[in-house]
Amino acid sequence: xxxxxxxxxxxxxxxxxVKLSPRNxxxxxxxxxxxxxFCLPEGAVAxxxxxxxxxxxxxxxxAGNRAASSFLGRQMLRQSGAWTQSxxxxxxxxxxxxxxxxxxxxxxxxxxKMVIVGVEIGVELWTVERWEAEKRRMQEHDNxxxxxxxxxxxxx
Amino acid sequence: xxxxxxxxxxxxxxxxxVKLSPRNxxxxxxxxxxxxxFCLPEGAVAxxxxxxxxxxxxxxxxAGNRAASSFLGRQMLRQSGAWTQSxxxxxxxxxxxxxxxxxxxxxxxxxxKMVIVGVEIGVELWTVERWEAEKRRMQEHDNxxxxxxxxxxxxx
DNA sequence: CTTGATTTTGGAAAAAAATGGATTATATTG
DNA sequence: CAATATAATCCATTTTTTTCCAAAATCAAG
Numbered sequence: 001x002x003x004x005x006x007x008x009x010x011x012x013x014x015x016x017x018v019k020l021s022p023r024n025x026x027x028x029x030x031x032x033x034x035x036x037x038f039c040l041p042e043g044a045v046a047x048x049x050x051x052x053x054x055x056x057x058x059x060x061x062x063a064g065n066r067a068a069s070s071f072l073g074r075q076m077l078r079q080s081g082a083w084t085q086s087x088x089x090x091x092x093x094x095x096x097x098x099x100x101x102x103x104x105x106x107x108x109x110x111x112x113k114m115v116i117v118g119v120e121i122g123v124e125l126w127t128v129e130r131w132e133a134e135k136r137r138m139q140e141h142d143n144x145x146x147x148x149x150x151x152x153x154x155x156x
Numbered sequence: 157x158x159x160x161x162x163x164x165x166x167x168x169x170x171x172x173x174v175k176l177s178p179r180n181x182x183x184x185x186x187x188x189x190x191x192x193x194f195c196l197p198e199g200a201v202a203x204x205x206x207x208x209x210x211x212x213x214x215x216x217x218x219a220g221n222r223a224a225s226s227f228l229g230r231q232m233l234r235q236s237g238a239w240t241q242s243x244x245x246x247x248x249x250x251x252x253x254x255x256x257x258x259x260x261x262x263x264x265x266x267x268x269k270m271v272i273v274g275v276e277i278g279v280e281l282w283t284v285e286r287w288e289a290e291k292r293r294m295q296e297h298d299n300x301x302x303x304x305x306x307x308x309x310x311x312x
Numbered sequence: 313c314t315t316g317a318t319t320t321t322g323g324a325a326a327a328a329a330a331t332g333g334a335t336t337a338t339a340t341t342g
Numbered sequence: 343c344a345a346t347a348t349a350a351t352c353c354a355t356t357t358t359t360t361t362c363c364a365a366a367a368t369c370a371a372g
Contacts, residue, residue: 011350015330019349036158041298050157068204068212068277074196079294081275085162092332100163111351144310167360171320175359248322267361313372320367328359338349 003027005118012125013111016097024116024123025093035095039083039104043130045097048122050086097125106130159183161274168281169267172253180272180279181249191251195239195260199286201253204278206242253281262286 008021020028028035028049036053038046048056057080067073083104089095097107106127107114115131117124126134164177176184184191187205194202194209204212213236239260245251253263262283263270271287273280282290 013350017331022348034157041295041302068202069216071198074198074275075294077275077277078273078280078290081161082163082273084158084274086158090332094332096330098162099165141306141309148310169361173321178358246322250322252320315372316370318367318369320365322363322365324361324363326359326361328357330355330357332353332355334351334353336349336351338347340345340347342343342345 002120003030003118004120004122007118008116009128010114010116011111012097012102012107012114014109016099016102016107017094018097018114018116018125019092019094020089020123021116022093024118025089028089033089035087035089037085037087037095037097037101039101040124042134043105044134045101045105045125046119046122047095047125052121053084158276159186160276160278163274164272165284166270166272167267168253168258168263168270170265172255172258172263173250174253174270174272174281175248175250176245176279177272178249180274181245184245189245191243191245193241193243193251193253193257195257196280198290199260199262201257201261201281202275202278203251203281208277209240 004024004027006023008024010019010021012018028047031049031051034050036048036050038048038053040046060080067077083101085098085101087095097105105125106129113128115126115128117126117131160180160183162179164180166175166177168174184203184205187207190206192204192206192209194204196202216232216236239257241254241257243251253261261281262285269284271282271284273282273287
């Protein structure tokens with residue numbers, strides 16, 4: 001079975017809680033129920049199993065211990081610290097998105113529809129509008145790429 | 157579980173006291189309840205566990221051990237001396253920000269809303285306004301980065 | 313050195329928010 | 343169309359946060 005695939009339309013309640021589909025739940029719990037929420041610059045919230053996140057985190061490890069004594073170093077720490085939070089999936093299969101993360105991803109204060117997108121190594125939470133926009137953006141990019149490939153095939 | 161992560165909206169009272177969230181409190185107390193307050197040039201106050209701060213300071217010392225025999229050396233000592241203060245977290249999980257530090261970070265005299273930002277090795281205290289500005293600055297940087305990446309994908 | 317005033321500190325009570333669970337609604341499958 | 347499974351809403355309980363008050367400590371003036 002492929003893990004973390006497909007798209008779910010579901011809802012986030014006024015307390016920021018999201019119920020995972022049984023399929024996604026299973027994918028998470030098979031790696032332990034510790035997860036990491038991470039605000040993506042794209043304007044969505046990513047959810048990874050903790051062990052997966054730790055690997056990602058290592059790849060962009062900060063050089064040396066000088067981190068806290070320079071502007072850039074502090075900014076990097078701030079970036080990854082502020083927009084990351086670990087959590088545990090509840091007994092009812094729900095996760096709670098913290099206030100600041102909800103704002104980042106464009107979720108209002110009431111309960112509303114949203115989209116959970118599987119991204120193979122975890123899932124991403126999007127508002128319906130932003131997901132639609134992202135889909136369009138990806139398609140445009142692909143179209144451009146197609147044209148380039150066709151063009152360069154002619155030039156050989 | 158990741159330490160010192162996430163963002164908390166909370167408040168500072170008219171005496172400069174801030175209540176830490178249980179999550180952050182736990183992260184501090186696991187390293188002993190001695191902490192160091194440090195005014196950042198970014199216009200916020202950083203809070204590190206004492207042992208973490210000592211490491212940061214050591215790194216800085218290596219860079220310049222001219223100490224008290226030059227203008228620059230004295231200025232560095234003055235800088236870290238004046239804008240650093242050690243303290244202990246109270247039994248109620250509160251810390252008190254000294255008057256001078258409050259002014260540095262832009263906190264007025266009354267009680268007001270503020271933001272506690274996790275930075276992996278400690279936390280930072282920001283006024284709401286300054287944190288919003290800092291967020292925008294980081295986001296702009298990310299937007300530029302995204303455009304570059306997309307562009308270079310087309311040029312392969 | 314003593315007294316009075318002001319600031320700081322700790323604690324408790326009230327308010328707000330988050331959590332868990334259960335019931336109701338919706339959708340899906342046979 | 344009915345039965346089952348899944349999702350969403352609502353409510354009660356607990357936890358957390360904030361405000362307020364009293365006690366202690368510090369400081370200043372006499």
